[in-house]
Amino acid sequence: MASTVFRSLQSFPFCLHPTTLFRRKNGIFYCTIKGKHSQTATQEKQTSNVKVSSHPAIKTLDKILKDYEAIIGIETHVQLSTLTKAFCNCPYNYGSPPNTSVCPVCMGLPGALPVLNSKVIDSAIKVGLALNCKLSLNSKFDRKQYFYPDLPKGYQISQFDIPIATGGFIDLDLPVEFGGGHRRFGITRVHMEEDAGKLLHSDSGSYSQVDLNRAGVPLLEIVSEPDMRNGIEAAEYAAELQRLVRYLGVGNGNMQEGSLRCDVNISIRPIGQSQFGTKVEIKNLNSFSSVSRAIDFEISRQVQLHSQGQGDQIVQETRLWEEGAQKTVTMRKKEGLADYRYFPEPDLPGVILTDEYVKDIHNSLPELPEIKRRRYEKMGLSMQDVLFLANDINVAKYFDATIAKGADVKLAANWIMGDIAAYMKNEKLTIDEIKLTPQELAELIASIKAGTISGKIGKEILFELLAKGGTVKGIIEEKDLVQIIDPAEIEKMVDKVLLDNPKQLEQYRGGKTKLQGYFAGQVMKASKGKANPGLLNKILLEKLNAKSS
């Protein structure tokens, strides 16, 4: 079971709430990936969390952790969703049969020459601009040499000393559950490169297998400044990058498929010390929660070593995050800097951009997540609503389309975040797949607001529209659902219910006033749910009390 280090992590003080770990399991990152954690897992976590916080040794570590500061930087590889690879026409589709999408260029055969896919440049410029970077109008590709079986050419085409974009930043909002707050993290550089193939290890372990479909697929490597201080900030940084590439339409950002890969660098230092500690790299982080938990684990591990005078045991190395054991383990120690012997790629010309080209792309950029969040905030939505709606570009588009049809902002947000989100979750649908159009949602909200239908009927109509489509007006007419707001008509129904329930009426008048709810239910039932609830209650109460005196 868990070591002391792991258990101490669970009450990690850098997190703003003691329930952090528990909450995190419930998909707090607003990430659009499907949550895999079952309710049972959540329960378990909660229990162990409670148990551990009362452990005396942990309290000491909590105290020690407060004396340290963690320095975290992230290298992210974003796979671009181009139709073809970076330097050849091979199509790339995730999940294709192994080694089917290969050609002389991506296999590194003699005489084959790479030609850059223009979409790669477009995507790099989009991401560079969206990250507020300075673009290099004149850059180039370089060869990074190393020998590995997933790299047929013996080198990777990458960008070394002149990346396409440098010196930017990204803005994000931390989830309300973690205390909220706005953060700006620096972006050191963005460069273009090609992916390697996929290496699989056979079960017997006596040999490895290579699938070269992925070899040559375009990537952007985004390097952050070491600006993050804890696991939550790092995970949110990664989530914001995912959001950004999805908004821009340059990648699917899917972590499970490896379309978004994060390598994290962590060092710690006693607060007040200006010199950095030894940097440790963590790989194999394939979800936002593993980014967060791996970092918090690693900080804890390093602080413990340092505080016990074993700081020399923190060595420059690459560690792997083991999801099952919830800990990091040594993958390899770094023996000095690898010598990649970079030099300019002779088979490719320089990458020259004109101001005009960049300007065109700049003008074509969509509204980015940060701008959208600020706009939603100005419309009066709570941060919780803002984060939910802006998280997924398709949800944001749906919301924008609904309010463009004149729907009340807060009501539209409530419907989308409430019943519609619940329906999507139950039916495992995305917002693009539901049959309710933004137009009809706006119509529904307006019909309730105008009193044409009750809120209860509104909900029924909503579920019908979600499942079958159609129009609000059509369903109201077809099912005769218009709300009854004629007092005389409601009065008639009340009279009939009172007449039909003499025993209950007697009890009510004898003091059992709780029965009002029973009568209201009966009248509502008689009206087939169409009676205006306010009017109904008003008339019912008058009648119930009138004859008792």
Added chain:
Amino acid sequence: MGGRALILVKGLPLPKHHIFTDFSCNSSSAKLLRLRRNNNSWGRRNFSTWATNGSSLEPPDVPRLAETARISLAPHEVEEFAPKIRQVIDWFGQLQAVDLQSVEPAIRADTQGDNFRDDVPETFENREAIIAAVPNYEEPYVKVPKILNKE
């Protein structure tokens, strides 16, 4: 410093060498790769990342160069190549001495730009020939020796 090993590869007759340390190299694909190296235009290009430590460049560490290029050299070969490589490096030393104070650094020597391709997929029609040239293939994967955590 980057680039030295290239000179070794480009400028000299190639001794027996291994493409991947862990691969057996007696197949046709290895020959293709060797061919590629000879055909390549490496030496002619302008290396902007070249070291600039004045006129006296360090003498070559031949065994290390051979290792980074995955080339096996016998001790007598190391002895034989060292002065030859030294000659080439000295030639670069002469280039370093040229006064470039007033010259704008070039990123690429042959920059024309706009040499892009549209993002239109095309399946390579002779995949079988490529797969047939793979030294060790076991449908549907390329089979390689077990990979340890080593770069």
